[in-house]
Amino acid sequence: MAEALARKGLDLKHQPGFHAIAVICLLLLYAPILVLAVLSFNSGDDLVHFSGLSTQWYGKALANEGFHAAATNTLIISVTSMILSTAVATAAALGTTRTRAWRGQGAAFMVINLPLMVPEIITAVATLSFFSLLASLANINFGIGNLILAHTVFCIPFAYMPIRARLEDMDVTLENAAADLYATPWRAFRRVTLPLLMPGITAGAALAFIVSFDDFTITQLVAGPGQTTLPLFIWSQIRRPITPELNAMCSILLGISILFVLASYLIARKRA
């Protein structure tokens, strides 16, 4: 965007105060995270005084069984819901862009994206009541499947957005050309649409993963026995005296998120 503006002769970088504002924004965004990460290497046991460098809290965090169980749960839930929601979102994006206009298309678009607008706590309470009803009326309980289902549902719009944006940017003539050259619709999709769409799909998948990975509100209400996820686990630790172990756990979480975003960025760049 900065480039586009620059071409129009409105170089943002040369506006007065640009640097100061940029630095303040970056500082506000990243300074607290930096403090958190630095203090995770504290050898002392409080959060205020840095007494020396040590990785003991990482050792403690990694040896913590509750942390292990929570990490395993989180990965199972996030990866599964990422795959499911991305698949559904891709289908939905194709259905809302690559078809002749159909009745109710606008409404469908809205319904798909509604979860983005609904306050999370409402989705959370609704999901909780839904599963509770299911359990008491039909005695159905999917165990950890409950959480996966809930996560998949609220991840769909996050995955849908970038995929649809990519589809709208893509040149339809390429698909038409494939069809002209006697490619079956499936073949045209496999060889033309899908490869071109891949950056959108990876971006959508990464978003879905992250959203599921750090979801708190919905998970807290829906999670059943043995289904504590990392955000829930970390939150429940806060009531007790906080040690840098918590910082270490958060830093590990942060590291995973960064790795994931980086990986999806690299994949997207390679494909593009």
Add this chain to the structure above:
Amino acid sequence: MKTKILALTATAVLALSCSAALADGELHIYNWGDYTNPKLIEKFQKQFNVKVSLDDYDSNETMLAKVRAGNSGYDIVVPSDYTVKIMIDEGLLEKTEPNTMPNFKNMDPRFVDVYWDSGRHYSVPWQFGTTSFSVNTDKYKGPMDTLGVLYNPPEELRGRINMLDDINSVIHGAERYLGFPRCTSDKAQLKQVNDLLEKAKPFWRTFSYDTNVKITSGDVDVTQTWNGMGYRIREKSPAIKFAFTKEIMEAWMDNVSVLKGAKNLENAKLFQNFMMDPENAALASDFARYDNGIAGSHKFLPPEFGNAPEINPPASVKTEFVPPCPPEVLKVYNQIWTNLRK
């Protein structure tokens, strides 16, 4: 590739959800975070061949929300005193009659006829503690056996005090200092409470639950805190001592309770009985650093903790559990509190 991953995860999920059902007995515990000794769970699992799952909550309200919705899947919860009362009144707890269990004889008689479960028909003590304050005795040498240290501090402590950010602990403390009953609805008394707090406000540096860091970092010289935390603080800085006051002291207790309709009712009862065994209660205390309400458990604790003054108060000390105030009193409390905290 995608289908393969999908199939794989689907199998993994299935395998995971089934594996729990394969053990011959289960017990699902829902307790406060970082409060349950893993050794205790291990011991119970071995002794009864029961597979235990443990999840954490951060407040009574979080736990209540989930339990009220129904079908939470948990068998055991550990609500605080007043929450047990709410849960019994709402019919959320199973009447397991701990008072007929073999280990009931170990329960400290002081904790049998408690206001939230008189005669102990539903719940068993998990941990209990008192709320008072810790003083850095390097900085303050005066008497510390009175709430006056907090509410009418001597010159050298002014501006060096941290209070808990807790409406009940602060206002009940003021009532105790002034010699008024808890949850007083007397307008004149409430006015005096308000005046006392207004007067003390400039002497209080902060309101925070992070009492350990506040005082050990030297930010303050006195902090309102709980006895178990007082022990942890003294472990870190030996000069900082927990105060027992001549005024009656605030006490609280978390209780092992069984949810109505628990799927593993028999195992849950076993766990309640298990927790009344002094050796097991000691295991819980050794981790959470509070006392447990089971007679004879101190001798199973490491001596430096088992003999610590924090969990062995002088005989003269009196404590009380305070039921929640009626709504009309709470309304005035909220006004006083808002006024104090703004």
